[in-house]
Amino acid sequence: MSDLTLLGLCGSLRRESTNRKLMRAAAPHFGTARFIEGDLRLPLYDGDLEEAHGVPAEVQRLGDEIRDADAVVIACPEYNKALSGVMKNALDWVSRVKGGVWRDKPVALLSAAAGRAGGERSQFSLRLALNAFRPRVLPGPEVMLADSARQFDAEGRLLDEGAQKLLQELMGDLRRVALEQRQRARSEAA
Secondary structure (H helix, E strand, O other): OOOOEEEEEEOOOOOOOHHHHHHHHHHHHHOOOEEEEOOOOOOOOOHHHHHHHOOOHHHHHHHHHHHHOOEEEEEOOEEOOEEOHHHHHHHHHHOOOOOOOOOOOEEEEEEEOOOOOOOHHHHHHHHHHHHOOOOEEOOOOOEEEOOHHHOEOOOOOEOOHHHHHHHHHHHHHHHHHHHHHHHHHHHHHO
């Protein structure tokens, strides 16, 4: 039994989002771990709100989940040629949480989209947005699911075998990096 924790973040709030389905399809490929889905239903970032009331509890909770996770998998749709506003808002808020919660965190990116590129531009813009936080974003394999509405069965299972193989490789690599990171932290603490 593993004591690893995998946090999943979905840049779409829709319950039946194909990005949420893709994220859930990826999680078992990480191997034995506790899987948590982070909640991105956050207020819009507002510096005045932060100044008056501090970081909202739901933002602090998300920041703590990121900090405590051994690895993070992010599934983000492409909205108007970039990452979703939901994801950008979450990144903006979490950047206000003390302690650099993203620093050196192993992260895998996924995307599902109706178009033929499968969310390629969302992944590009997400990598750019994450860069300032200095996580360890895996370079690939890139998992970009095109024509996503047709890629899942009625129970939400991913049908595409090629995508399943890419998920297996990506999530296996994410697990390996998470275990290496954990071992490095233990060695430094000793």
